[in-house]
Amino acid sequence: MNISQAAAASGISAKMIRHYEAIGLIPPAGRTAAGYRAYTAREVRILAFIRRARALGFPLPEIRALLALWSDRDRHSADVKRLAVQHIEQLEAKARMLTELASTLRTLADACSGDARPDCPIIESLVSGERPA
Amino acid sequence: MNISQAAAASGISAKMIRHYEAIGLIPPAGRTAAGYRAYTAREVRILAFIRRARALGFPLPEIRALLALWSDRDRHSADVKRLAVQHIEQLEAKARMLTELASTLRTLADACSGDARPDCPIIESLVSGERPA
DNA sequence: CTTGACCTTCCCATGATGGGAAGCCCGATC
DNA sequence: GATCGGGCTTCCCATCATGGGAAGGTCAAG
Secondary structure, eight states, X not given: OOHHHHHHHHTOOHHHHHHHXXXXXXXXXXXXXXXXXXXXHHHHHHHHHHHHHHHTTOOHHHHHHHHHHHTOTTOOHHHHHHHHHXXXXXXXXXXXXXXXXXXXXXXHHHTOOOSSSOOOHHHHHHHHSOOOO | OOHHXXXXXXXXXXXXXXXXXXXXXXXXXXXXXXXXXXXXXXXXXXXXXXXXHHHTTOOHHHHXXXXXXXXXXXXXXXXXXXXXXXXXXXXXXXXXXXXXXHHHHHHHXXXXXXXXXXXXXXXXXXXXXXXXX
16 A cells, blocks of 8 residues: 555545654555555554544654553553543643633623724733733 | 843743744844844833733734734724634634543543553544444 | 656744854953 | 953754645556
8 A cells, every 4th residue: 555545544644654654653664666655454553543642632752652552462551541631631721721811811802892992901901911900 | 121131021031032023023123232132111011012912822923913903003992802802712712622632532531440451442442433332 | 658646755834932052242350 | 451151142953743845756547
């Protein structure tokens, strides 16, 4: 299977497949006589695994660990769970931060008349650092 | 005022002040005879404005627009509000996405025994793409 | 045997930030 | 007035994950 077929089958772009190989996330693919990368169904499964982990928001370093756990027959599910829970906490922390920002800004926007006049609590807050009352 | 003093006064690192100048977010600072950048209180106020906008999660392109609106005496508060509301929606959309990811992953993690056995719904879901029942 | 689609590697860009090197400058101390 | 520590300058590189594009080799169909 050529790289573009592996890309279509796995949902990872050819560009990224090469990149993952370059950074050692996946082992180097076999090559045809002409130097084309050749992929097996097994390798496509690995790529799809990576795609699903990315879709769950795992960064590549953590995916590296997940791949290692996947291929480790003697893994402890506790190790996988710990990784996942840690990641969940990071996702939730980021979400909370964004929600807080949005709510702060929403308060400012609600106080802004949004008409043709120049006076605007949003700008004023950025200028002074104070929240309007 | 030297760049490090402007940095301390504005809360923006000297590194970033130079960067903002390089990308044209702020006009080039004046220079002393020796070539050192010199900052006035006015420029520090601009930098603090940028810092506060960043703290609210505005990306630099939007901050560019906010700076233009700030210095525009004939601005319409509606323009500021539109920018802010658009940004709020982006923040909320991102937050929703992260929350969803966390909740999906939480379901998987809850189903994982987290002990010494290798069986793990998290890994299985990444392998098959199916959520365990 | 040409043509078009594919493959290869290599470089560059994103967005915001930081690290670090090489070299110049300023002020204070001896 | 020489020296030294710290601050300033520019320039390059790194992050994280991804994509764009160029230059050149290869394959398959007409």
